[in-house]
Amino acid sequence: MSNSSQNRRQFLKNTGKAGIALATAPFISSWNFATSEFQQQGLPYAYNALEPYIDAMTMEIHYTKHAATYAKNLADACVAEKVNPETTSLPTLLSSISKYSAKMRNNAGGHFNHEFFWKIMKPSPATSPQNELAEAINKSFGSYTAFQTAFADAAKARFGSGWAWLIVKADGQLAICSTANQDNPLMDIAEVKGSPIIGLDVWEHAYYLKYQNRRPDYINSWWNLVNWELANKHFLEASNK
Ligand code: MN3
Numbered sequence: 001m002s003n004s005s006q007n008r009r010q011f012l013k014n015t016g017k018a019g020i021a022l023a024t025a026p027f028i029s030s031w032n033f034a035t036s037e038f039q040q041q042g043l044p045y046a047y048n049a050l051e052p053y054i055d056a057m058t059m060e061i062h063y064t065k066h067a068a069t070y071a072k073n074l075a076d077a078c079v080a081e082k083v084n085p086e087t088t089s090l091p092t093l094l095s096s097i098s099k100y101s102a103k104m105r106n107n108a109g110g111h112f113n114h115e116f117f118w119k120i121m122k123p124s125p126a127t128s129p130q131n132e133l134a135e136a137i138n139k140s141f142g143s144y145t146a147f148q149t150a151f152a153d154a155a156k157a158r159f160g161s162g163w164a165w166l167i168v169k170a171d172g173q174l175a176i177c178s179t180a181n182q183d184n185p186l187m188d189i190a191e192v193k194g195s196p197i198i199g200l201d202v203w204e205h206a207y208y209l210k211y212q213n214r215r216p217d218y219i220n221s222w223w224n225l226v227n228w229e230l231a232n233k234h235f236l237e238a239s240n241k
Contacts, residue, residue: 116196
């Protein structure tokens with residue numbers, strides 16, 4: 001048995017004890033979503049695991065109320081609009097979201113975005129981008145610091161509720177963008193399209209209890225949580241490396 005599968009088995013055993021279900025596959029592996037990925041997956045860490053940067057109460061409400069509601073409403077919309085999760089992948093649905101209702105758009109986006117968000121954070125991650133992604137960030141933005149500034153600017157400038165993203169575009173280039181509400185760069189209606197590498201929720205529900213109106217402080221803290229190992233996997237998959 002390989003080390004990683006041993007670690008995974010041990011992790012599943014541990015999280016099983018804690019009563020937490022865990023997604024069984026890397027999140028965007030081949031962009032091939034199983035039926036279950038239309039449903040809310042377990043958080044891969046405890047509500048308080050991202051302290052002090054994101055507080056436990058925010059995580060609990062965000063996961064059990066906000067995100068759970070997107071998943072439930074997505075299921076309802078799939079029934080009403082005859083989308084079969086057994087034959088359609090979530091990214092495929094997002095890529096033709098303009099053909100569906102606002103309810104489908106908001107909740108398919110909301111569900112995808114939050115599942116992505118939980119996994120792109122982890123306690124005590126690497127402190128900067130890794131390997132191929134680090135190289136690509138330096139090439140595209142000059143340095144990690146310059147990238148952080150540009151990403152934070154996009155997150156701060158998103159008026160109202162939405163998300164900031166680092167994506168790989170179809171031409172293989174990295175880009176920073178932001179989307180309103182629960183839209184994302186996989187949607188055919190997105191202004192800037194591409195595959196998400198990292199994404200930050202800048203809805204007030206994601207930070208208000210701890211940071212109130214100080215969105216820039218939340219953004220600044222968030223760098224302490226970015227799962228750069230997973231971000232690099234997203235980058236390699238999205239750019240076919
Ligand atoms: Mn949210």
